[in-house]
Amino acid sequence: MRKLGFVAALAALLFSLHSPAAAQVKGLYWTTSGMFGPFPITDLIPSVPKEKARNITIPVSMWVIDHPKGLVVFDTGNNVGISDGACKNYWVPGNCDGLRPSQKRDDVIDRQLQKLGYSADKVKAVITSHAHLDHIGNIKMFPNAVHVIQKKELYQAWWPEKFQRAGGVFVTGDFDGPAREFNYLELDGDYDLFGDGSVTVLSTPGHTLGHQSVRVKLASGKTILLSQDAIWMKENLEGYPAGLNYSVKDYNNSVNRLKMMRDLENADLFFAHDQDQFKAMGNKWYK
Numbered sequence: 390m391r392k393l394g395f396v397a398a399l400a401a402l403l404f405s406l407h408s409p410a411a412a413q414v415k416g417l418y419w420t421t422s423g424m425f426g427p428f429p430i431t432d433l434i435p436s437v438p439k440e441k442a443r444n445i446t447i448p449v450s451m452w453v454i455d456h457p458k459g460l461v462v463f464d465t466g467n468n469v470g471i472s473d474g475a476c477k478n479y480w481v482p483g484n485c486d487g488l489r490p491s492q493k494r495d496d497v498i499d500r501q502l503q504k505l506g507y508s509a510d511k512v513k514a515v516i517t518s519h520a521h522l523d524h525i526g527n528i529k530m531f532p533n534a535v536h537v538i539q540k541k542e543l544y545q546a547w548w549p550e551k552f553q554r555a556g557g558v559f560v561t562g563d564f565d566g567p568a569r570e571f572n573y574l575e576l577d578g579d580y581d582l583f584g585d586g587s588v589t590v591l592s593t594p595g596h597t598l599g600h601q602s603v604r605v606k607l608a609s610g611k612t613i614l615l616s617q618d619a620i621w622m623k624e625n626l627e628g629y630p631a632g633l634n635y636s637v638k639d640y641n642n643s644v645n646r647l648k649m650m651r652d653l654e655n656a657d658l659f660f661a662h663d664q665d666q667f668k669a670m671g672n673k674w675y676k
């Protein structure tokens with residue numbers, strides 16, 4: 390009997406050491422790489438009807454995830470080279486005039502990390518939703534991190550469809566040179582980043598060939614879905630699709646996937662570029 394009690398105590402101790410609660414995300418922070426706009430919403434979502442049209446100034450969402458096993462950045466925003474009015478030095482003029490970025494040097498991911506008490510060289514993993522200019526812009530600031538991206542997205546970034554190439558939404562300078570030699574964790578589908586279910590990369594193609602989103606389970610028990618460009622803003626949930634897609638069929642499947650996960654898991658769903666949601670919920674820690 391005595392021996393059994395000892396075994397049970399040992400088992401309980403081992404279980405507590407390995408319980409998922411010990412490895413949950415400590416905090417999740419929502420920030421932005423400056424803003425885009427103002428411009429009419431119909432520039433991005435042409436199907437929005439006149440009576441619902443408005444001018445928008447939207448965030449360029451980036452996320453910092455503090456996990457006991459390491460610091461994670463989800464998307465690195467616009468390249469530092471467009472900061473402080475220098476947009477046309479780095480992006481083609483059409484993107485500067487169309488998107489109207491207001492990024493200051495202090496808005497860039499390395500400075501955002503500093504403001505939160507971290508440094509870029511401590512980041513263990515950089516997850517990139519997709520290789521468009523407002524999401525992959527500063528991966529070169531993280532040469533020692535593991536870069537988590539869908540393998541298909543890497544292919545597409547290097548040789549995009551012509552309709553995505555013409556406007557320069559893939560900027561080769563963001564991922565050429567030294568970035569070719571980084572450690573890429575090349576995914577083909579979903580992935581449990583730390584093996585404990587707390588940070589899961591979700592394949593959500595459509596906006597681009599290899600777009601991915603992230604699900605975060607917080608220590609509080611709350612689940613948060615970070616759609617990034619799988620869903621730009623609330624109008625996309627109301628049936629008006631984004632005006633830039635690799636595949637509308639895949640895009641719709643991904644929107645529906647995230648909607649159903651939100652409902653099934655009672656999760657909060659945060660979009661990449663929603664003016665009102667960021668105003669209410671951005672620049673905040675979630676724990």
Ligand SMILES: [Zn+2]
Pocket residue numbers: 521523524618661662
């Ligand atoms: Zn975007």
